[in-house]
Amino acid sequence: MELTAKDMEIRIGKKDIVKNVSILVKKQQFVGLIGPNGCGKSTLLKSIYKSLVPQKGMVFLDDLDVLKTSEKKISQRLGVVGQFNEMNFDLTVQQMVMLGRTPHKKMLESDKQEDFEIVEEALTTTNLLDYKNRGFLSLSGGEKQRVILARTIAQQPKFMILDEPTNHLDIRYQIEILSCVKGLNIGVLAALHDLEMAAHYCDYLYAIKDGEVYAHGTPEEVLTSDTIQALYQIKCQTYTNPVTNGLSFAYGI
Ligand SMILES: Nc1ncnc2c1ncn2[C@@H]1O[C@H](COP(=O)(O)OP(=O)(O)OP(=O)(O)O)[C@@H](O)[C@H]1O
Numbered sequence: 001m002e003l004t005a006k007d008m009e010i011r012i013g014k015k016d017i018v019k020n021v022s023i024l025v026k027k028q029q030f031v032g033l034i035g036p037n038g039c040g041k042s043t044l045l046k047s048i049y050k051s052l053v054p055q056k057g058m059v060f061l062d063d064l065d066v067l068k069t070s071e072k073k074i075s076q077r078l079g080v081v082g083q084f085n086e087m088n089f090d091l092t093v094q095q096m097v098m099l100g101r102t103p104h105k106k107m108l109e110s111d112k113q114e115d116f117e118i119v120e121e122a123l124t125t126t127n128l129l130d131y132k133n134r135g136f137l138s139l140s141g142g143e144k145q146r147v148i149l150a151r152t153i154a155q156q157p158k159f160m161i162l163d164e165p166t167n168h169l170d171i172r173y174q175i176e177i178l179s180c181v182k183g184l185n186i187g188v189l190a191a192l193h194d195l196e197m198a199a200h201y202c203d204y205l206y207a208i209k210d211g212e213v214y215a216h217g218t219p220e221e222v223l224t225s226d227t228i229q230a231l232y233q234i235k236c237q238t239y240t241n242p243v244t245n246g247l248s249f250a251y252g253i
Pocket residue numbers: 012013017035036037038039040041042043044
């Protein structure tokens with residue numbers, strides 16, 4: 001699915017948080033949102049996945065007008081991995097991941113064999129099979145993050161939005177999660193802080209500064225020393241990592 005967010009404007013109180021931002025994610029593209037803390041990435045994502053109503057703007061998933069469509073219909077297509085995933089009641093990991101099947105069920109419909117198979121597969125993909133019967137609340141931050149991803153995978157979305165999905169994760173799981181999301185071969189829009197990960201996994205990037213698109217293009221086009229310096233107010237030199245051959249960065253204040 002293709003995602004188009006056009007002319008998005010979000011004001012909270014008297015502050016303009018997102019100013020006239022347009023984003024396009026083509027079919028099966030992995031698009032990253034980068035930018036400093038507080039620049040408006042989460043706010044923009046929330047307005048795209050309907051957790052926040054924008055003052056202005058349109059959001060389409062292919063021909064579907066997201067802002068005018070019911071939650072249920074949207075969640076049959078769109079999966080979201082948000083930044084904070086705390087909850088107060090304890091479900092097992094399997095029950096949590098089963099919640100991903102809810103948008104595909106009628107009211108009070110029970111779990112079918114197919115649902116259990118899909119959940120099992122999502123647990124396998126996220127390396128969580130051994131945690132199946134553990135209480136969600138007993139898990140570490142990184143394990144919880146993986147459960148939320150498994151729940152989103154079980155939802156079988158055609159498009160995924162992730163807000164800093166690798167928060168809490170050690171390097172191995174950062175790589176595993178991003179590889180796993182990339183391997184789904186669906187359109188993805190993800191806010192990412194790690195620029196090397198963004199360079200490696202993203203097909204296209206939008207750099208946000210003060211609520212506006214400061215630059216957009218391929219990682220090579222966007223992740224230049226000048227842009228990174230302007231975005232984060234730091235010194236930065238880019239280089240090709242001799243081991244990975246990927247884009248790398250040396251930072252300083
Ligand atoms: N409910 C709110 N009330 C007041 N200000 C808010 C609210 N939500 C967000 N903001 C402000 O909007 C700005 C953008 O926040 P947002 O969370 O979108 O940034 P971000 O780019 O995702 O940052 P981070 O990288 O730290 O997650 C911040 O200055 C934040 O304090």
